[in-house]
Amino acid sequence: MNTFLYNFQLPDERVDGLDKVTGKARYTAEHQIPNMAYAVFICSTITKGSVKKIDTTNALNIPGALDVLHHENCPAVPGYKPSAFPDLKNVGEWRGMKVFADNKIRFNGQPIALAIAETIESANEVAKMVEIEYEAEPHETDFHALRKEPSKLKNGSSYTRGKSQAYKEAPFYVEAEYNVPIEVHNPMEMHATIAHWETTDSILLYDKTQGPKATQSAVARLFGLPDKNVRIIAENVGGAFGSALRSWPNVPAAVIAAKKINRPVKLVLTRPQMFTLVGYRPQAWQKLGVGADANGNLLGITHHAISNTSRYEDFREGIVDASKFLYRCENVDTDYKLLPLDLSTPTWMRGPGEATGCFALECSLDDLAFKLKMDPIEFRIKNFTEIQQETKLPWSAINIKDCYQKGAELIGWKNRKPTPMSLKDKDWYVGYGMGVGVFGAGRGTSTVRAVLHADGKLLLESAVSDMGSGTATAMVKVASNAMKLPEDKIKFVMGDSDLPPGPMQGGSTTTSTLGSGVHLVCESLKDLLKDLAIESTDAFKTIAKDKITVENNRVFITDNSSVAVSVRELLDKKKVPSIEIIKTSPGLNTREIQKATNSFSVHFVKVHVHSKTGEVQLKHVVTTGDAGKIISPQTARSQMLGGAVGGIGMALTEEVKIDHATGKISNASLGSYIVPRHTMIPHIDVWFTDKPDPYINAIGAKGLGEIAIIGFAAAVSNAVFNATGKRVRDLPITKEKILTAKA
């Protein structure tokens, strides 16, 4: 168990805020290297088959054209066929599609060539002039038609606790099917890579990545180079939400191109390419059965799911997981299968798996509560448990009941009527709904370097990147509290793989993982300062270390603060300008603590649904999080606001549409794939339990990036049901679906 002395106050500006409001913050594509060439992907217009012929004659006649890279002229890439390069020690097989390795077409929009030119204008024109002949084969992209054919499904995994399909024997039960379409991350900054071979065997890469160290390793293995020969810089990441958790075809393409033309190459994806080349939330079908006794005790949960993957990679996520462990229930069975389609590979998108699964689970619970004539919150509290049901381990901390209570109060739950169509405001039905989210809370390994200068400034460094959640801001706060040092004396530097290894920013673990590293290095620094004081100052010679305090760059005897020495004096005595220390904080061992670790959220929404048109308007949102101690209140609040906005998109508008005749995405733009805009956003209240988790780490903080969206779409569906009696189980919830749903 840990004790906590942290004290944070609002409001606080982001440490990188000034750069962002003045336009000075630099993102990947904004770096310039002398003699840099521009590259543009040329993508397939068929969905399956092969490239028969590529004619680049006209393309290369465009003024400024430099080269067109494709499978016929692509240099040998060690990571594409490691066995052919036995002499290269660090070579490893490239994970994912090996761009330009062969002439096969695996999905519509697959890069088949790279136009390289002196300027972006010329590169775009070269791309248009390349002539390609294809040999098309029949493709399969229709998820709904194909998921019904058992022979098309693969890699099933199932789980049973107690009795299978037990819900059917319960006095009260509901069963229904749910559909979640393909959704795309669409961060505002498009994925980009600038590749520069600084020598024949060392690469400098500016890349949009959520993990500079992971990208470094991937690129080093691609070319069989030692990791230290590859440097990744990701100074600022303009959003990602999971899309930059792995390296996509733009990375090898830029690196290969730079090698081939012997010049630095900048490759930026276009917005339509963002729909096909950097992953997406997979399409999913689910069937949920939930049963309870008359008192509302859950007797059985059955959760089946199928999600799509590509033909060339399997992507699985935790769609059925929350059903296994979140609520007290002895009989649970799940089944999860993949359906490979002729599409690119999906990937983790904010709240991966759980956002899809909790949509179905939380709608089902709402339906069952309605059948039981119970309040949905009361029903959940009835089935609340402090024991994670799958592992049977107690949770390290769970304060979700506080979320139910506070959220209900803030949204005005008391005004909710259990019977649909009871509340009306002119032509609009009024409804209230809530939904629960849960996600794993972890802690990985992180290494942080601290350099304390004689002038009292503290520099902290780690090779993480930040996609906007406010990592540096939070880390400065952790250090400020540990060192009792004003925040403006602390600088956190990141976004460079040359720095000590930091974690991947994903899975809601950065604050926990990196915060532990910062905390550890600061504690070690204080220890070192105490040693220096004892070693070099007479007054401290006989004092035990635990009787000495370090605060605001002053070392003093705890019981007598007048006996003190400053950091400057200590460094002067040692004749050094600064002291440096590097510490590695280990990952969490859940076996050791014998606890289950999760973050929780409860979202509440009030909706208006037009009685004739079916239009949904959100009127108020309350989003509550139980994610341990909140380290950086302002940025944490913004993350919850963003999760709610993402949830609004998932609930009401976001859906990739595929024309199955061609296999092409028909709405690959921000004008036709509708993400939330200003006018869709009602007033949003954010509230945190803000109670430290005593087991997860020394700072008591858990992640909240995922729980911010998980369960949100269900809250909207539940509110629409409460307003109208119409249940929409296919996302997004459109007015057409509301009008045609059975009451």
Add this chain to the structure above:
Amino acid sequence: MMHCYLMSSRRSFIRKAIGFTAISVGASILTDAHPIDAFIPAPIPKQKVLLTINGKQMELMVDIRSTVLDLLREQLGMTGTKKGCAMGDCGACMIHVNGNRTNACLTLAVYNDGNKITTIEGLSKADALHPMQAAFLKHDSFQCGYCTSGQIMSAVACLKEGKATNRDAIKEYMKRNICRCGSYQNIVDAIEEVKKSGAAI
């Protein structure tokens, strides 16, 4: 499209349209057998434009195909204006042209001869932040920061045009700017505060 011409008559079109003589580049030297340094790039069609960017007059030879956005970002190194879609859908590239908010991705540089352009870099005076920038900072009106320049440029235009009469009107005006991190509420808070403060913009 900005350069839609028949492939067969491409060269004659360029000659006629912009009056430059294309150097005939033999296809042979472009094949793989030849090292890349043997390639001499042919001239790129350019035209002179006079622009005033953030109060600074510039006479520039620009590629006739360059958008203002690419001119700013790639040629002038002014990367404060962002590219989020290059189709006018997202608002990340919002600038002011002669005082009007404009998608920099939708206007070619050569169409802006004589125009006054203001970008995010021209908003703050010396070391002092523009009141809108200060309000965005205070209200945490961004996360990743990539849409921020465009949001701020739109927000300033919203006030200048007298459209910030209430929260709904602000949202209506600002709906051309997407923030995928979802900082919308904090953006409207910032605009409302600047409006109420009566600060000179």
